[in-house]
Amino acid sequence: MNRYKTIDPATLTLPAWHPYLIGSVIPRPIAWVSTLNAEGRPNLAPFSYFGAFSSKPPVVGFSPSTSARTGKPKDTHRNLQEVPECVIHLVPYALAARMNITTGEYEPEINEIEKAGLETLPAELVRPPRIAGTPVQLEGKVRAILPLGENPGAGQLILVDIVRLHLDETILDEKGYPDPRKMDVIARLGAFWYARIRAENLFWMKQPRNPAEVLAWDELPEDLRTSSVLTAAEIGHLLAHRPAEAEKLRSLPRPADPVALHRQMQALLPHDAPAAWRLYLEALKMT
Ligand SMILES: Cc1cc2nc3c(=O)[nH]c(=O)nc-3n(C[C@H](O)[C@H](O)[C@H](O)COP(=O)(O)O)c2cc1C
Numbered sequence: 001m002n003r004y005k006t007i008d009p010a011t012l013t014l015p016a017w018h019p020y021l022i023g024s025v026i027p028r029p030i031a032w033v034s035t036l037n038a039e040g041r042p043n044l045a046p047f048s049y050f051g052a053f054s055s056k057p058p059v060v061g062f063s064p065s066t067s068a069r070t071g072k073p074k075d076t077h078r079n080l081q082e083v084p085e086c087v088i089h090l091v092p093y094a095l096a097a098r099m100n101i102t103t104g105e106y107e108p109e110i111n112e113i114e115k116a117g118l119e120t121l122p123a124e125l126v127r128p129p130r131i132a133g134t135p136v137q138l139e140g141k142v143r144a145i146l147p148l149g150e151n152p153g154a155g156q157l158i159l160v161d162i163v164r165l166h167l168d169e170t171i172l173d174e175k176g177y178p179d180p181r182k183m184d185v186i187a188r189l190g191a192f193w194y195a196r197i198r199a200e201n202l203f204w205m206k207q208p209r210n211p212a213e214v215l216a217w218d219e220l221p222e223d224l225r226t227s228s229v230l231t232a233a234e235i236g237h238l239l240a241h242r243p244a245e246a247e248k249l250r251s252l253p254r255p256a257d258p259v260a261l262h263r264q265m266q267a268l269l270p271h272d273a274p275a276a277w278r279l280y281l282e283a284l285k286m287t
Contacts, residue, residue: 014068014153022048023190030188031062032089032099034120034128035079037108042120042129043075044102044112046091048188049155058162059143060088063155067105075108077145077156084142085126086160089134090185093196099186125163135171135183139164203270205240215242215249223254224280229262234269241273245281252284 140160
């Protein structure tokens, strides 16, 4: 049975295609961007076509599209052509509704920062203000603006060199780096759905420096590979946490009661894969 609905974007209008794209490329972080126009009037707006593209030089990008409603460039885009500097903020859950106020397509003379009742802080190297209460603030200077089309809905990709990073002290881990468990930032999904990044939804999976740091599928004992108890995701956590005794796994006997053993292991997954492995190896007298 074909389980896939296949879509050709070229055959669809912007309103028909847009929900597929924003519903499929998820989650998207939100760049909450403050800019100034040539007269120095501030503007603040959210953009979820946003990502980081280079570490050194540090470059991020976001993409205001030509408005589908008016066919004109968005204020943020126009401002960046006039004053090529911005501050990009991540949006905390606590300010989600305020962010939503700043998405309103107000006339250019309206100050969205005041409309949303937000407080500002001065930036160090750029003229637009920083928004207080946001956990992460990136001061940036425009490197390039790449038009992806002139029609309504066409993105205007703005690449920004990061010149300063400000981090709220309360989100830092013991080494001084941002701790995702403390940030409570939001991400945009399809339609009007959002995700909230909270500790209980996170998992840890170290990136292997070489293939020997993870367990390959063919090293996994046969009872685990064919388990009727463990889910694909749970088996994935076992693969991601190669046990110290991995070399010996091939020579192990099959457990006497795999179902019971897998159930015990399941209780420890996904959060404690090393303990699940210890349980398995103890049951087979490998430790
Ligand atoms: C969470 C969120 C994400 C958004 N992402 C984008 C985006 O990536 N590109 C875009 O053109 N509009 C996006 N919008 C809509 C803009 O925020 C909206 O058009 C806004 O009025 C633009 O403001 P400006 O004209 O002051 O620049 C988004 C809105 C929300 C609420």
